[in-house]
Amino acid sequence: MRVRFWGTRGSIATPGADTNHFGGNTSCVEVTTANGDLLILDCGTGARQLGAALMAQGKKAINANILLGHTHWDHIQGFPFFTPAFVKGNSVAIYGPEGSRGPLHGVLAGQMEYTYFPIDLTQLPAAITYHDLTEGIHTIGGARVATQFLNHPAMTVGYRVEADGVAIVYLVDHEPFSDALWRAGAEPGRIDSILHEGDRRHARFMADADLVIHDAQYTPEEYPSKKTWGHSAYDYAVQIAAAAGVRRLALTHHDPSHNDDFISDIERKARTLALQCGTGLDVFYAYEGCELVLEPRSTLKPFVAAAPFQASVAQRHFHILVVDDQPDMLTLIVRALEDDQYTVSQATSGLEALRMIDEHMPDLVVLDYKMADMDGMAVVKTLRARPRTQRLPVLMLTAMTDEPSTRAGFEAGVTDYVTKPFSIPQLTARVRACLARAELVIA
Numbered sequence: 001m002r003v004r005f006w007g008t009r010g011s012i013a014t015p016g017a018d019t020n021h022f023g024g025n026t027s028c029v030e031v032t033t034a035n036g037d038l039l040i041l042d043c044g045t046g047a048r049q050l051g052a053a054l055m056a057q058g059k060k061a062i063n064a065n066i067l068l069g070h071t072h073w074d075h076i077q078g079f080p081f082f083t084p085a086f087v088k089g090n091s092v093a094i095y096g097p098e099g100s101r102g103p104l105h106g107v108l109a110g111q112m113e114y115t116y117f118p119i120d121l122t123q124l125p126a127a128i129t130y131h132d133l134t135e136g137i138h139t140i141g142g143a144r145v146a147t148q149f150l151n152h153p154a155m156t157v158g159y160r161v162e163a164d165g166v167a168i169v170y171l172v173d174h175e176p177f178s179d180a181l182w183r184a185g186a187e188p189g190r191i192d193s194i195l196h197e198g199d200r201r202h203a204r205f206m207a208d209a210d211l212v213i214h215d216a217q218y219t220p221e222e223y224p225s226k227k228t229w230g231h232s233a234y235d236y237a238v239q240i241a242a243a244a245g246v247r248r249l250a251l252t253h254h255d256p257s258h259n260d261d262f263i264s265d266i267e268r269k270a271r272t273l274a275l276q277c278g279t280g281l282d283v284f285y286a287y288e289g290c291e292l293v294l295e296p297r298s299t300l301k302p303f304v305a306a307a308p309f310q311a312s313v314a315q316r317h318f319h320i321l322v323v324d325d326q327p328d329m330l331t332l333i334v335r336a337l338e339d340d341q342y343t344v345s346q347a348t349s350g351l352e353a354l355r356m357i358d359e360h361m362p363d364l365v366v367l368d369y370k371m372a373d374m375d376g377m378a379v380v381k382t383l384r385a386r387p388r389t390q391r392l393p394v395l396m397l398t399a400m401t402d403e404p405s406t407r408a409g410f411e412a413g414v415t416d417y418v419t420k421p422f423s424i425p426q427l428t429a430r431v432r433a434c435l436a437r438a439e440l441v442i443a
């Protein structure tokens with residue numbers, strides 16, 4: 001399997017003399033399998049040069065599979081300049097997570113409205129198909145492709161591509177689920193010592209991969225002031241990849257304010273940290289034009305997902321109960337969920353919530369931890385003790401970011417644990433992930 005980086009920058013294209021080495025184009029990675037299947041991970045501005053290179057090969061027909069992690073600008077802006085889409089006889093299959101506002105086709109058509117671009121999406125001569133994905137295992141080209149939700153203020157998936165006896169995992173635009181990576185008292189460096197279930201799932205998804213391409217937009221010093229923006233610092237990526245037994249780690253989605261000298265410097269620090277982890281993990285910062293050939297190995301075990309396939313939730317209608325005793329916060333969350341077309345009811349205390357759940361079972365409860373009469377943890381414990389609500393998904397909101405609180409939340413049976421401050425798009429993406437995962441349990 002051959003992997004080539006065409007775009008490594010995050011957020012916005014950053015050309016210039018001091019970004020020449022690591023690159024100024026936004027996210028785009030070309031993956032070619034041994035039998036010639038072409039998978040393109042993200043379609044940032046790097047996709048323009050990739051398209052030109054594919055055309056220059058003079059093939060009779062180009063069949064491209066574009067796998068979008070999500071549809072923020074820096075991941076789709078290269079698509080209107082991807083020349084193979086402008087040639088009849090070529091085919092382009094576009095994949096992306098469902099649950100952004102509207103289907104993938106509509107979201108991509110939006111950036112090609114005449115206000116923004118002179119050619120309408122429907123006018124492109126290549127055969128273009130759209131595939132909205134949820135979590136699960138898919139076949140794309142000849143490859144086995146697993147998807148899993150990431151933590152980002154938009155519906156975002158990571159991709160694990162398995163083909164030719166090799167696994168590469170693309171985890172771009174993702175931030176840690178929790179401030180602390182390890183459980184207190186547990187041996188660091190092991191997947192089962194990871195504190196937050198989300199981070200543990202993230203580690204399992206990349207386990208034993210030959211190559212992981214991971215978001216590392218920030219330094220550990222920068223991250224605290226950029227929390228909830230949806231990106232990682234290199235220390236998180238290095239530690240989690242080492243725990244997961246990953247062989248090689250390419251750090252990417254470079255911050256626009258980081259020039260080549262700065263990235264070279266943090267690359268040294270990331271390598272030192274990897275050495276300290278002691279697992280033999282090879283770390284580097286991805287640069288434009290970087291090409292890797294991954295040799296097959298017989299020891300590769302196919303990834304086994306927690307659930308084999310999650311059915312689409314796009315057509316389903318959900319009822320969500322929001323419980324918070326602070327009126328401003330309650331209104332903010334209710335409005336955001338109503339904007340996403342959910343039916344939302346609200347309660348201002350734990351007791352009221354339990355009564356409402358008895359009367360009418362919601363699909364999900366968004367529950368504040370700290371409330372005056374009965375706190376969120378007591379509500380969860382009550383729900384888990386009753387057979388009818390044992391598996392009712394509960395997303396807990398809390399300002400308590402300390403390790404014991406997070407651990408207590410998961411031990412009590414919380415489905416997901418979101419710490420304040422959070423952003424509204426981050427919360428709605430986490431709500432969507434909870435609903436997508438819950439569907440199979442309830443059905």
Ligand SMILES: [Zn+2]
Nearest residue numbers: 010011074173
């Ligand atoms: Zn991005």
Ligand SMILES: [Zn+2]
Nearest residue numbers: 072152173230
């Ligand atoms: Zn993004």
